[in-house]
Amino acid sequence: MTDLDIASADCPFCGEGVEGRIIKECRTAIAIRDKYPVTVYHTLVLPRRHTPDFFSMTPQERRDAEALILRLKEDILETDRSVVGFNVGINCGEAAGQTIMHAHVHLIPRRPGDTPNPRGGVRGVIPDKMAY
Secondary structure (H helix, E strand, O other), X not given: OOHHHOOOOOOOOOOHHHHOOEEEEOOOEEEXXXXXXXXXXXXXXXXXXXXXXXXXXXXXXXXXXXHHHXXXXXXXXXXXXXXXXXXXXXXXXXXXXXXXXXXXXXXXXXXXXXXXXXXXXXXXXXXXXXXX
């Protein structure tokens, strides 16, 4: 039995369904491509263990997630020379936009011109606060 088997039955990031989607893994964390990517190579990094959000992850899970993010960044840069930036985002709770209640970190590659005005970046979650 793996940590992916010890999970919420209705969680799309738990159980055998996610196993075939793993592109990289670390001891306590895995990486999969986002099913609804906002850019090419949009990737999710999540703990193997079912836990609701970033704040409930163990220190080891956070370290392993960070290590995966750094490895994935390098892989993406080697694969796609048009990538010149990244957004790294974590939604914690429904009010913050989290729709799957299994902790996960978004790694979103960015390219010049992929949005008309990227200034403000993640501040865009509240549109009136993006430009400053």
